[in-house]
Amino acid sequence: MKIAIDAMGGDFAPEQNIVGVKLALDEFPDVSSFQLVGDQKIIEEELKKHALSTNNSRIEIIHASQTITMEDSASAAIRKKKDSSMSVAAKLISDKKANAVVSAGHTGAAVSATVVFNRMLPGIDRPGIASVFPAPKGPFIMLDIGANVDCKPLHLAQYAILGEAYSRIMLNIKNPRVGILSNGSEAGKGNELTRESSRILQSLPIRFLGNVEGADLFGNKVDVVLCDGFLGNVVLKCCESLAKAISGILKENLKKSPVRMAGALLSKNAFLELKELTDHQEYGGAPLLGIDGICIIAHGSSSAKAIKNAIRVATEMIKNKYNETVIDKISKIDWKKGLEC
Amino acid sequence: MKIAIDAMGGDFAPEQNIVGVKLALDEFPDVSSFQLVGDQKIIEEELKKHALSTNNSRIEIIHASQTITMEDSASAAIRKKKDSSMSVAAKLISDKKANAVVSAGHTGAAVSATVVFNRMLPGIDRPGIASVFPAPKGPFIMLDIGANVDCKPLHLAQYAILGEAYSRIMLNIKNPRVGILSNGSEAGKGNELTRESSRILQSLPIRFLGNVEGADLFGNKVDVVLCDGFLGNVVLKCCESLAKAISGILKENLKKSPVRMAGALLSKNAFLELKELTDHQEYGGAPLLGIDGICIIAHGSSSAKAIKNAIRVATEMIKNKYNETVIDKISKIDWKKGLEC
Numbered sequence: 058m059k060i061a062i063d064a065m066g067g068d069f070a071p072e073q074n075i076v077g078v079k080l081a082l083d084e085f086p087d088v089s090s091f092q093l094v095g096d097q098k099i100i101e102e103e104l105k106k107h108a109l110s111t112n113n114s115r116i117e118i119i120h121a122s123q124t125i126t127m128e129d130s131a132s133a134a135i136r137k138k139k140d141s142s143m144s145v146a147a148k149l150i151s152d153k154k155a156n157a158v159v160s161a162g163h164t165g166a167a168v169s170a171t172v173v174f175n176r177m178l179p180g181i182d183r184p185g186i187a188s189v190f191p192a193p194k195g196p197f198i199m200l201d202i203g204a205n206v207d208c209k210p211l212h213l214a215q216y217a218i219l220g221e222a223y224s225r226i227m228l229n230i231k232n233p234r235v236g237i238l239s240n241g242s243e244a245g246k247g248n249e250l251t252r253e254s255s256r257i258l259q260s261l262p263i264r265f266l267g268n269v270e271g272a273d274l275f276g277n278k279v280d281v282v283l284c285d286g287f288l289g290n291v292v293l294k295c296c297e298s299l300a301k302a303i304s305g306i307l308k309e310n311l312k313k314s315p316v317r318m319a320g321a322l323l324s325k326n327a328f329l330e331l332k333e334l335t336d337h338q339e340y341g342g343a344p345l346l347g348i349d350g351i352c353i354i355a356h357g358s359s360s361a362k363a364i365k366n367a368i369r370v371a372t373e374m375i376k377n378k379y380n381e382t383v384i385d386k387i388s389k390i391d392w393k394k395g396l397e398c
Numbered sequence: 399m400k401i402a403i404d405a406m407g408g409d410f411a412p413e414q415n416i417v418g419v420k421l422a423l424d425e426f427p428d429v430s431s432f433q434l435v436g437d438q439k440i441i442e443e444e445l446k447k448h449a450l451s452t453n454n455s456r457i458e459i460i461h462a463s464q465t466i467t468m469e470d471s472a473s474a475a476i477r478k479k480k481d482s483s484m485s486v487a488a489k490l491i492s493d494k495k496a497n498a499v500v501s502a503g504h505t506g507a508a509v510s511a512t513v514v515f516n517r518m519l520p521g522i523d524r525p526g527i528a529s530v531f532p533a534p535k536g537p538f539i540m541l542d543i544g545a546n547v548d549c550k551p552l553h554l555a556q557y558a559i560l561g562e563a564y565s566r567i568m569l570n571i572k573n574p575r576v577g578i579l580s581n582g583s584e585a586g587k588g589n590e591l592t593r594e595s596s597r598i599l600q601s602l603p604i605r606f607l608g609n610v611e612g613a614d615l616f617g618n619k620v621d622v623v624l625c626d627g628f629l630g631n632v633v634l635k636c637c638e639s640l641a642k643a644i645s646g647i648l649k650e651n652l653k654k655s656p657v658r659m660a661g662a663l664l665s666k667n668a669f670l671e672l673k674e675l676t677d678h679q680e681y682g683g684a685p686l687l688g689i690d691g692i693c694i695i696a697h698g699s700s701s702a703k704a705i706k707n708a709i710r711v712a713t714e715m716i717k718n719k720y721n722e723t724v725i726d727k728i729s730k731i732d733w734k735k736g737l738e739c
Contacts, residue, residue, distance in 0.1 A: 287580075294613040296640050299641065317664075323658065327654065
């Protein structure tokens with residue numbers, strides 16, 4: 058297995074990316090090569106700083122002279138910065154020089170680069186980013202969370218196949234329940250997109266349970282939540298924002314008296330466990346599904362641990378033959394059946 | 399001021415609704431009449447149970463033989479149950495027999511009944527439900543949270559006027575900042591609806607700050623958040639669901655050892671303060687804005703306190719001349735200017 062890492066992408070790149078690879082070197086012995094993509098000199102210095110030899114046979118530096126910043130617009134960055142670390146990394150997959158790419162850089166640019174330089178899986182029109190959400194009775198996934206802002210019903214139906222396979226293969230859910238995010242659980246509820254999509258979804262060989270409303274999102278009623286990239290992105294970020302606000306307010310409240318502070322100290326581990334459960338660094342980034350190749354998009358603020366976990370997800374998708382499973386399942390689907398409903 | 403109360407709507411109706419009115423009788427002396435709409439016999443029994451005289455000059459029972467249940471579809475309920483408590487209450491406003499209506503029943507039916515029996519304010523095409531959200535530095539409002547699922551750009555622009563006035567008049571924000579909920583804060587981000595809406599919003603005489611992304615929702619960057627009713631409903635309910643999940647997990651974690659339990663006990667007030675801040679019962683229901691009349695939609699699970707607070711919001715909207723302010727502001731807007739942009 059060969060994994061390309063966008064060494065320059067992310068708020069704490071290149072340092073945390075390199076330290077993440079250092080952790081991965083020990084933890085994932087079946088990865089034969091970690092391809093660090095970015096400015097050769099900077100990467101070499103960073104390797105040295107962290108006592109990694111440039112002669113290590115499992116580390117390869119692939120020079121890329123440019124870096125995409127958060128100020129760049131996604132499509133312009135790919136068009137204009139032809140030698141960016143993200144573009145060069147994405148090309149490595151299409152050239153079959155790497156099996157997977159991991160990036161903590163500009164999400165839009167990562168999606169654009171991957172789509173520009175790689176084919177889609179047969180039967181898939183648009184890629185979707187899947188995010189793993191923690192919930193009281195175990196995690197669920199939601200897609201798309203930002204790759205495809207204006208979705209068509211057929212895209213959501215394709216996301217159902219992509220998400221169902223991910224839930225089954227990567228999260229070990231036997232017969233994943235799939236739902237579409239809507240403004241009510243009753244069948245008639247929804248907007249034009251969800252109502253039209255539901256008609257197609259009912260015809261697919263998956264366990265489609267219909268609408269899932271916001272109130273049930275963290276209620277473990279389904280394992281795969283479908284939505285367009287606009288809705289998914291807003292919901293994901295609102296949830297992150299709310300969790301942060303709640304913990305911020307609680308912290309302030311706990312500081313208001315010495316008694317409360319003592320209480321907080323005694324119950325500290327309860328808070329730490331909650332933090333761990335909701336820590337995005339544990340989940341190892343969000344896979345960009347639907348492309349012929351593996352691409353893991355890590356959080357912009359990824360630490361070394363997050364980068365290492367993103368590499369873990371990439372290796373598992375390869376080992377568990379995620380794309381092959383999707384190709385097999387999708388080849389058996391008669392899309393016209395759903396579209397005629 | 400005369401306030402009509404849908405006595406039969408809500409999970410804990412009619413009891414909590416009647417007790418809510420009992421609290422309101424004392425607290426809001428300027429309300430000359432509380433019109434309890436619903437089954438006369440049931441209401442009379444409930445009044446008796448709570449030591450309220452049917453001869454009280456400030457209480458009036460308006461008989462309605464039917465009740466809309468959660469199983470009814472919104473539009474069918476209004477069409478078929480012509481003598482439902484919600485429909486009868488909504489008619490009281492259009493007949494100028496009441497200034498406002500409060501209901502904790504079926505939200506869709508409350509919207510339908512209010513729209514069917516009342517005119518819209520001049521210049522407003524669709525009503526929108528505004529919800530007050532707590533945030534660390536003070537509350538903000540979001541609309542629409544469910545009245546109008548498939549919105550047009552012009553509807554969002556009208557919501558801006560409705561929401562801005564609400565924030566100014568009801569939440570005492572001097573010069574409210576208005577934003578549109580999107581998948582990124584940069585100007586180019588968004589879907590077709592938000593991009594088109596933004597063009598119109600820029601031409602309005604309000605403090606429009608452009609996109610507000612999910613990550614900033616609870617960051618007090620704007621005072622009024624605009625979105626279509628589908629997105630708003632999903633986000634509102636996801637937030638409620640997440641808050642519940644977090645508190646559920648934390649509770650479980652705190653029960654895991656006697657030390658943690660002792661700690662939780664000491665810091666109990668910090669949790670209570672958080673609960674109070676996020677308690678929907680304090681906010682008194684969500685106003686249905688844009689109609690010629692006042693309609694407050696209380697949470698389905700409203701307690702007496704929530705009903706009383708919903709009545710408070712209704713009285714304040716009347717006293718503060720909310721609708722008059724909107725009519726004045728909207729009459730001065732040249733909508734074509736925005737549409738030509």
